[in-house]
Amino acid sequence: MNTLFLIGPGGVGKSTVGELLAQAMNYRFIDLDSEFCEQLLNIRQYIQRNGYERYVRDNAALCSRLLAENPHEKRVVVLSSGFLATDVCPEIVAGNRQLVRQSGYSILLLPSEDIDIATRIVVARQLMRGFGLVREKEEMKFRQRFREYCALDDCRVVSSEEPERVAELVREKVAAEQRKQKSLEAMRELSELSQKLGLYN
Numbered sequence: 001m002n003t004l005f006l007i008g009p010g011g012v013g014k015s016t017v018g019e020l021l022a023q024a025m026n027y028r029f030i031d032l033d034s035e036f037c038e039q040l041l042n043i044r045q046y047i048q049r050n051g052y053e054r055y056v057r058d059n060a061a062l063c064s065r066l067l068a069e070n071p072h073e074k075r076v077v078v079l080s081s082g083f084l085a086t087d088v089c090p091e092i093v094a095g096n097r098q099l100v101r102q103s104g105y106s107i108l109l110l111p112s113e114d115i116d117i118a119t120r121i122v123v124a125r126q127l128m129r130g131f132g133l134v135r136e137k138e139e140m141k142f143r144q145r146f147r148e149y150c151a152l153d154d155c156r157v158v159s160s161e162e163p164e165r166v167a168e169l170v171r172e173k174v175a176a177e178q179r180k181q182k183s184l185e186a187m188r189e190l191s192e193l194s195q196k197l198g199l200y201n
Contacts, residue, residue: 003104
């Protein structure tokens, strides 16, 4: 698994955990939001000038370009909160989901699998960021995206512990999946070998 995608609604800790995970695994760290700000414009300013639909399209194009640059590179990619779950440009979102499925392994981060507890934790985090966010709007957005993201992950790490511990849990999940894949590959090779030997007997 060369590309690990950290996915989930805003406020679940993707960027912080992703950077720690990349350091621990010696992977390149790519934060899609940061890349957008560096290569295009601050996201808030971009949306104010061009609208959210244009942002969704250009963000998708940026991600595709970043993934295509070095497809064999080992990297942790933190995706924007609405990259896989927004009701704007459904055809772009569908393409994003396909891109993630085909390009790597997705890990959903959540502070709790109980939607009420998760909403309370994440909305509190979001409101503390000082962006002038409205509680009711953030709660509604998180609940909608929570349900969507729970159907999109390859694996899930549920924890409200410190980011270092969450990164450790993610690494353990990835290692377990890598062992599983190696075991399946060995079984396939053994099966193919057995079939070949059977043909010659």
